[in-house]
Amino acid sequence: MEITPKARPVKNQPTKISIFINVHDGGQHPIARPSVKGVKINKSNWNKKGTTDKKNWVKTSEPNHRVINQKIHDLMIQLEAELKGFTTKEILVEKDKAISGGQNNFVKYFETQMNDIRNLTTKENDKYAIRQFKLFLEANDLIGIQFKDINNRLVKDMYNYFLENCSVGSANQYFDRIKNCYNNGVADEDLKFSTTKNPFFKFKKESVKKVNRGLTKSEFYRFKRYEAPINKPKWKHAQMMWLFELWGAFRVKDVIYMKWHNVVNTDNGFMFDFFTSKNGTRVFREIPFNVLELLIPQMALYYPELVEEYMSKVAKNDIQKKKRKSQPEKKELSKQEIFQLYNEGMSMEDIMKIDDRKYLTNTPEQTESFNELLDSNTNKMMYNILDMIINNNGDEFIFNHGKVDDLTHFIGWDKDEFERYKNAATKNYGALQSIRKKLDIKVKFTAHVARHTATQFMLDGGASNHEISEYLTHSNLVTMEKYRQTLGNNAGKLSTTLSDFIGDDK
Secondary structure (H helix, E strand, C coil): CEEEEEEEEECCEEEEEEEEEEEECCCCCCCECCEEEEEEEEHHHECCCCCCCCCCCECCCCCCHHHHHHHHHHHHHHHHHHHHCCCHHHHHHHHHHHCCHHHCEHHHHHHHHHHCCCCHHHHHHHHHHHHHHHHHHHHCCCCCCEHHHCCHHHHHHHHHHHHHHCCHHHHHHHHHHHHHHHHHHHHCCCCCCCCCCCCCCCCCCCCCCCCCCCCCHHHHHHHHHCCCCCCCHHHHHHHHHHHHHHHHCCCHHHHHCCEHHHEEEECCEEEEEEECCCCCCEEEEECCHHHHHHHHHHHCCCCHHHHHHHHHHHHHHHHHHHHHHHCCCCCCCCHHHHHHHHHCCCCHHHHHHHCCHHHHCCCHHHHHHHHHHHHHHHHHHHHHHHHHHHHHHCCCECCCCCCCCCCCCCCCCCHHHHHHHHHHHHHHHHHHHHHHHHHCCCCCCCCCHHHHHHHHHHHHCCCCHHHHHHHCCCCCHHHHHHHHHHHCCCCCCCCCCHHHHHHCCC
């Protein structure tokens, strides 16, 4: 039995055609010729060589070609189900099973492989790649392409399409993901597909000329000291978030998705405990106090009055510290000095007041103890506020204004959720570029600038490649070597911690 889409002229409309399904059982006449309701297309947009697996009877130049092709396909399946006494689902399953060996649908195989990927970043890259690949197929009427259809010419056309619609870096990334899927298919014994010539072999891609670099120390300190205007809260948010990225040498995605429950209160202080999105590496690090202070604007979104009280006490402490520092250091009077003052007519009572070291001396050790006492009281306040947020709002995002509904975690992303993530990242990027222009910083704040800057600071401090690679959570030293080649390696002492840069006011 043959079930075939056909076209016929539309009365009084010479440039238009309608579509019907011709059902023929081998007899002299068709047994049915139902029309695809509500469909009229330009005559030139009909593809006589269209096939069921590609669903390409109507060319992409026709508006709503996808909808029309789907209507044709659905009607054909419905007719076949009625004639065979099956359900439409059973017919679809039967057709799906019929595709085997070299006839395997490439896109379907790609999507199946993608679902099995555990690395969340790789899965996202695959989603972008297959999206661009589908657009390329649609533009060239190649929907439903099989492994056997992929040849040198198609690979070249695909790469050129990527270059026309994406940056060189993205085009290369998408190309590599398609190539990887093809190679997996060749190696897959269940697929039973073989080829004598791999169309991706020795294909030359364009080189990416642009190389990220980190901020210089001068640029970094300008950025760190910048006071964002009160009417630009997003600038302050982006600034604190970037400094937090720098401290941990985190990826932007990881920082966007950090939640308050990732901050853990232990006997040794507050720790950060989470798994990276790139390779699932667990990061468990102590958070220095000056890094915790970066979270104060976010804490204020939950307990504004308590944070305001804390900031007020910190300001008073600073005044007392400056006052103490301005006092001259007083020493104990010697016996000769006491006798001299007494002989000059000063009473012993007045002399003892001068020599009361308990209140009047100001040695560096006493000044340090005095400052620590002041800080310990205010620090307890901040720790209490942080504990309340962790206990009451632990499942909310740290750098997302506490709006839990805006984003879900990586697993199970749909298109809308991914767009929300991109929106959050884009807003942050825009705010950073505004600050950059304001401060005349030449380096653009791309996704990896914080990691490049952190790497440079650690290299300057004398840290080894292995130490830095572990801190960056690289899966191997090869990736770290790429960073080193980009930034250069300066000899020096063992790396000072990145938190020192955040707290340092040079």
